[in-house]
Amino acid sequence: MDSDSAVRDYLPVPEKKYPAGPTLLSVGADQAEKKYWAKFKRPVVVKEYASVTHVEFAPTRPHDFAVTSSTRVQIYSCSTHTVKKTLSRFKDVAYSGSFRPDGKMMVAGDAQGTVQIFDLASRAMLRSFNGHKDTVRVTGFSSNLTQVMSASDDRTVRIWDIPSETALFVLDEHQDHVRTASISRDNPNIILSGSYDHTLKLWDTRSPTPCIHTMNHGFPIESALFLPGSSMIASAGGNKLKLWNVLTGGTHFQTLHNHQKNITALCLDGSGRRLLSGGLDNMVKVYDVEDWNVCHSFKYPAAVLSMAVSPDDTHLVVGMSSGLLSIRQRVVKTEEVVGVMQRRAKIKGGTLRHFRRGTSHKGDVGDIVVERKKVKRMQKWDELLRKFHHGKALDVVLGGGNGERPAAPVMVVSVLEELIHRGQLVIALGARDDVGLEPITKFILQFISNPKYTTTLVHVAEVIMDMYAPVIGQSVLIDELFIKLRFHIERELSLQEELVKTLGLLESLMLASQRMV
Incomplete structure (x- = not known):
């Protein structure tokens, strides 16, 4: 496939979906x-x-x-x-x-x-x-x-x-x-x-x-x-x-x-x-x-x-x-029965009359209104990915340096996974100075402990370490971020160890209580 056809056939990066707990809307529907x-x-x-x-x-x-x-x-x-x-x-x-x-x-x-x-x-x-x-x-x-x-x-x-x-x-x-x-x-x-x-x-x-x-x-x-x-x-x-x-x-x-x-x-x-x-x-x-x-x-x-x-x-x-x-x-209320009968009568015998009402008709009570959704404009990082500008796309989704607001964390992770899928993550992270590395390193530091993003961000952090290990010590800014990242990971691992010990203790107490019963 040539580059022109790839550009024409480009699909925007989909936002990654994660399993979610019950929302207020779903709970309300269940109650109904x-x-x-x-x-x-x-x-x-x-x-x-x-x-x-x-x-x-x-x-x-x-x-x-x-x-x-x-x-x-x-x-x-x-x-x-x-x-x-x-x-x-x-x-x-x-x-x-x-x-x-x-x-x-x-x-x-x-x-x-x-x-x-x-x-x-x-x-x-x-x-x-x-x-x-x-x-x-x-x-x-x-x-x-x-x-x-x-x-x-x-x-x-x-x-x-x-x-x-x-x-x-x-x-x-x-x-x-x-x-x-x-x-x-x-x-x-x-x-x-x-x-x-x-x-x-x-x-x-x-x-x-x-x-x-x-x-x-x-x-x-x-x-x-x-x-x-x-x-x-x-x-x-x-x-x-x-x-x-x-x-x-x-x-x-x-x-x-x-x-x-x-x-x-x-x-x-x-x-x-x-x-x-x-x-x-x-x-x-x-x-x-x-x-x-x-x-x-x-x-x-x-x-x-x-x-x-x-x-x-x-x-x-x-x-x-x-x-x-x-x-x-x-037990059904009279208004509900009348409403159902009216809707069925419209469907059964009023189709032609329904379509002759004209564009100015605002609809009757109980009518289903179909709204037209506006076509969403392609995001800037999608435009850059479409042109194979992988490094610039990563900069844009992270906030860039031109006063642009960073995208939502789930969208940043989605773009990172797209780069990994394309095999272009090293290209996107390469040839950066301390100012260019700061946004992605700060993002990793902030979200690496989030279970939804951990797998992807650990992989990205390992790639950054492999690429920039030879120049560690040449930038105070990057050194401080790497040290913070190290302390953050050590603290998270320590917390996980304590949680495992606590779970083991709770299981022992529950087994002991069952034997006593």
Whole structure:
């Protein structure tokens, strides 16, 4: 690469980042999350006849929820928390009672391998699909409303056409029971499935070879789902929650292990900003999808098998292996509900009107304001580094001799590390008199005991000593700085020795106290 192209492609020296403790802002955000989830109080507990294997909220108001347990699916009222309807036309244990996107129909599977569609108004069975050879654990409607998906212990995922009652696709590349499957909300042709064979598979029904990606979770997979936008996938198996990037070919980018036992259920909240996981350790964990930290947790009396959060974020329903159903409701102020409805109405039907408001419009209450950031001007030391003037760049970042203010210590260390990376530190420090050496020596003297900068500054000090040892004694100014630096390092080493002795003494006292107890 020639010098001209290097100048054009130059990137400013980034400020080095160091691990920081919790700030007031992060503490405040954590407290806000705790207050939010603490509003889900006074849980109503209902006893079902058997384990609650599936919970799902209706996508349309009033967001009633379906509970699948034993040989029936019950529809609970979201306002009274009592049973409104019961679907019991199953010959064996029912699984995965799921609503159609318009809330008018429901699909469910059973232990005999049958998939049935019900009209919720009359509770009449409209369609019955027979093709699976084992228990159907998962069902769901496609967003096009004319197809349903089912996944079974017979290792297949099937897509059924409702009008013709035939299987359009049979996806059969799994080697063990398929326990989770879902259809992308953004594209009904994209399907995700997870199996006890440890693999996640991403299918595209438009492709001649439908399986387009295979991801190895490493444990039998109990649950998996698309995150908002369908560009990322979350999968649960064993006690690990793994995250995958669809856009880069299904690559794994993070593993979370906050549960002590197997994770059995995953779901998103109504806003899509939080992911919930439930497991056999009786815990439900809430993750913030921005940083994937656990922001809250709930403890339940039995192993969690299923759960769901209502689309309006007012209800959290959890089903357990003991047959208990926990219903938590969050008290919401009227103004909050009105604000959410108004924002959703604007997004849904007011897009054209929104963009026709004109440039003079100042925005409404609750609008998200995007501010344009001014392009930062390149720092003077970056301009000099860009031209390979390494010594001058070091002088400038240290304050120079022209009345310029020195940069922040972290920026000085960042420039020093850039010079080390380029192999130009000796060049930058070379050919200096006592006046030229004074700024860097004073900086080392002031900050070498700071644990964040110690490693870099010790290296720089060793380079200076090696370079200027032959001329020590020729400048009173530099000699005094070197003597001060020596005394400072000796004092720091002495302090470290005393701290080690103190820690050893404390450990001895603690061990002695434990023996006495």
